[in-house]
Amino acid sequence: MECTSHKENKAVVIKVTGRLDAVTAPEFDNACSTWIDQGETCLVIDLTGVEYISSAGLRCFLVLHKRLKAVSGTLDLSGLQGMVKEVFNISGFATLFPVHPTLEKAVEATE
Amino acid sequence: MKLQNESTLTWLDLPARIESLAQFRNFVLECAGAAGLPETVQARIDLVLEEVLTNVFNYSFEDGQTGTVSVGCGQTPDKKSFLLRVTDSGRPFDPLGQTSPDTTVGAADREVGGLGIHLARQVSSDMVYRHQNGHNVLDIYFRT
Numbered sequence: 001m002e003c004t005s006h007k008e009n010k011a012v013v014i015k016v017t018g019r020l021d022a023v024t025a026p027e028f029d030n031a032c033s034t035w036i037d038q039g040e041t042c043l044v045i046d047l048t049g050v051e052y053i054s055s056a057g058l059r060c061f062l063v064l065h066k067r068l069k070a071v072s073g074t075l076d077l078s079g080l081q082g083m084v085k086e087v088f089n090i091s092g093f094a095t096l097f098p099v100h101p102t103l104e105k106a107v108e109a110t111e
Numbered sequence: 112m113k114l115q116n117e118s119t120l121t122w123l124d125l126p127a128r129i130e131s132l133a134q135f136r137n138f139v140l141e142c143a144g145a146a147g148l149p150e151t152v153q154a155r156i157d158l159v160l161e162e163v164l165t166n167v168f169n170y171s172f173e174d175g176q177t178g179t180v181s182v183g184c185g186q187t188p189d190k191k192s193f194l195l196r197v198t199d200s201g202r203p204f205d206p207l208g209q210t211s212p213d214t215t216v217g218a219a220d221r222e223v224g225g226l227g228i229h230l231a232r233q234v235s236s237d238m239v240y241r242h243q244n245g246h247n248v249l250d251i252y253f254r255t
Contacts, residue, residue, distance in 0.1 A: 022165045054161045055227035065218045083154045090233045091226055092214030
């Protein structure tokens with residue numbers, strides 16, 4: 001799993017690649033939490049490069065959502081595909097967050 | 112542990128801890144590949160294996176106590192399914208006896224957890240648990 005992130009207007013865009021599993025989830029959580037700790041409230045997470053997600057990965061999104069909600073922030077997702085999309089659908093997580101087909105659309109939604 | 116109907120399974124035993132996950136994964140996916148399973152089924156097996164194993168790592172053994180987990184896999188004798196069998200000698204724990212999380216409620220009401228076995232049940236064809244000879248035995252079937 002790898003994370004790269006940058007600011008785009010008021011949003012923090014975090015691009016994730018690889019596997020979001022029980023081993024890598026804490027690392028992903030840290031990468032996102034660092035931004036919230038710094039006072040950022042608008043996160044866009046792009047999962048285009050993610051090939052695998054388990055419940056450990058899903059949990060990160062729930063925790064992030066709750067932290068952001070507490071500071072009136074937003075969490076937008078983009079690029080879900082294949083098995084990742086299926087896991088979001090089965091778990092009901094696809095309806096918990098705004099899910100956009102592309103990163104561009106997700107960033108637009110935050111403006 | 113030897114059980115009936117397992118002549119077609121191959122086995123790997125490792126300590127019940129998260130560091131064993133990658134080795135179990137390589138072992139099972141190699142076995143699934145050798146059985147000629149398509150990638151879509153292998154992706155499901157990949158997910159179920161993690162969910163089931165992390166469950167055993169977290170619940171079957173008391174704090175500070177590490178036992179052994181055995182994972183067996185292979186085609187069923189009728190060649191219609193791929194069987195993944197996970198056994199451990201930890202405390203009796205039936206993962207299928209837990210209530211499934213409500214997947215329709217909003218984020219604020221969502222519990223952080225309880226999702227893993229729900230996902231495993233949804234993407235596998237069948238899951239059967241039994242406690243036998245002091246072991247937890249979980250059979251997971253994938254129709255091929």
